[in-house]
Amino acid sequence: MSAVRAFEAAARHLSFTRAAEELSMTQAAVSYQIRLLEDRIGAPLFVRLPREMRLTGAGRQLAPKVTEAIDLLGAAFSEIADKTEHHLHISVLPTVVSSWLGQRLASFQTAHPNISIRVHMSTELVDFKRDAVDLAVRSGAGDWPGNDVFPLFPLDYVPVCTPSFLEKHQLKEPADVLRVRRFGNASWWRRWMIETGVEPPASNGTELIFDVQAMDVATILADHGIAIAVSTFLMDELKSGRLIRPFEHVVRDGRAYWLVYPQSTRRQKKIQAFRDWVVAEADASNAMLATVMEVSRSLHPGGSASALTKPE
Known part of the structure; x- marks a missing residue:
């Protein structure tokens, strides 16, 4: 292909020098590629004169077909590239x-x-x-x-529930989550409990296991329990006051x-x-997120539950 491209450019310009400039090659490299092509087909393609260069009969026969083929290849690749880019x-x-x-x-x-x-x-x-x-x-x-x-x-996560669920179940201390149904990643709950000084139970406390945190959130919005989820994915619910954070502690996962x-x-x-x-x-x-998390706290510095002031 390098030899074919060199021949096409040289035939179009009738100049090795201009072909080399177009292809970002040296003149010697263009001449070498064309000699390889001539050896391949067994016939000269150019008549090299002192001040000019002409195509031979074979060169005149080959040049338009090569140009057409290269144009066709270019159009095909451009079409694919255009589709891919969009x-x-x-x-x-x-x-x-x-x-x-x-x-x-x-x-x-x-x-x-x-x-x-x-x-x-x-x-x-x-x-x-x-x-x-x-x-x-x-x-x-x-x-x-x-x-x-x-x-x-x-990937930082935190327990959340509805204000009505908090009121009904009186979640005042981290250990109180053991009394209610919990949703979300079991390993996240375990780490949160350990970091808050709670002995993790043998099971997660729920028979429903979702792979999508949005399903956990939808479930607890119906007051069916408390869920642990990534803070970023809770912003709309926390900002609106539909969900609150019963406890201060957020697990900083590091990932x-x-x-x-x-x-x-x-x-x-x-x-x-x-x-x-x-x-x-x-x-x-x-x-x-920082603002939403601050507003969504339902604990005052003393550690007991307090009412959440909803954002404006």
Whole structure:
């Protein structure tokens, strides 16, 4: 292909020098590639004169067909590249979609109407070489070699319930959660209990186990128990006062939710556009979270339950 490209450019310009400039090659390299092509077909393609260069009969026969073929290849690749550049396939954890990303995607599409988005909800690991995925949002330590990773928000979690549930069950001390039905990740509950000085029970206290935190939140909004969930995903409910924090302690997990994509695709405009947008959205959420968490506390410094003042 290098020899064919060199011949096409030289035939079009009738100059090795101008062909070399177009292809970012040396004149000697262009001449060498054309000699390889002439050896391959067994006939000269150019008549080399002191002050000019002409195509031979074989060269005149070959040049237009080669140009047509290269144009056809260029059009085919451009068509595929154009389609690829305007389609963005994202693999996202179900909780991130249902509790955070889904309600924000409309603003991205408004800002980038030429990019169509397909969201695939999955908890499985992504193989970018195998799967038809451009970007992924996953939780962890962010140690995925060969990929660009950007932290979105911390994986910090906290127990929440409705004000009426708190009133009914008189949740005043961390150990009081042992008396009620609990929803959410069992290991998160265990760590929260240990950090608050409570002996974890043998079971989580519920027979219903959801893989999506939004389902846990929906369940406790109906006053069926208390749930533990990531703080970022609770902001709307905490801000509105539909949910409150019965206890002060938040588990600082140390991990985070990350935007991940292959380093090889970092220059794609659609990748850059989504990265810049989602990181800005996450920064805004993080800035709001501290205020929401402070307002949502239902404990005064003495440690007993108090009424929650709802935000304006």
